[in-house]
Amino acid sequence: MMNRAARLVTAGVAAGVVGIAVAGFCLLRVLTGYATATIPSESMRPTFEPGDRMFYERVDGAEADLRRGDVVLYRFPERYQGALVVQRVVATGGERVATRGDGRTQEVTVDGHALDEPYLGSHESFAPSYQVTVPEGRLFLLGDNRDNSRDSRSFLDDRGGTVAEDAVVGRVVPASALRWLLVGAVAGFVALVVGVVLGIVGAVARRREVPMGAPQWAAWG
Known part of the structure; x- marks a missing residue:
């Protein structure tokens, strides 16, 4: 069962992937479709x-x-x-x-x-x-x-x-047709930022869970 740090890292990666996909799709649609x-x-x-x-x-x-x-x-x-x-x-x-x-x-x-x-x-x-x-x-x-x-x-x-x-x-x-695509791009960017922050917080928390004297790779095992 994943601990809190691992869950934060997983959530961060998921949010980042979704954010990149949504922002990328919306921006590509605006630039190529309109x-x-x-x-x-x-x-x-x-x-x-x-x-x-x-x-x-x-x-x-x-x-x-x-x-x-x-x-x-x-x-x-x-x-x-x-x-x-x-x-x-x-x-x-x-x-x-x-x-x-x-x-x-x-x-x-x-x-x-x-x-x-x-x-x-x-x-x-x-x-x-x-x-x-x-x-x-x-x-x-x-x-x-x-x-x-x-x-x-x-x-x-x-x-x-x-x-x-x-x-x-x-x-x-x-103009509203483009407005919603731009809103989607901003929402995707926000999700990406949230994902990065969650990933960093999770990584830091995971490092702190490693016992003193344990090898560095143990933080990621």
């Missing part, structure tokens, strides 16, 4: 203002299960000269997206149902009406600032303005 970008224009107002910094999760668009409402970053060199573009997913493969309304008021529908868009500042728009059935593996993307966004509506003659899912490189996430 990045930041700056909003370059007014196309996503009022959700994002020009100059706002956003966090995004690096994703492979073809495997990321992108959904309507996601704000994504993608590259389409043929349309945007390789710039990183930020827009919102309005419809995915197989869905029919269209507009309806009179005068300046425009409502977006998907498969005949009005799309709930609480992120819009206004439903007014000068853009022409459209109706597009999105091919499988592609996305119909719009900016939130509908009167000042060069999005899928500007390229309707090219596969309905849609963008291939595999062009997507990131999905915008709230």
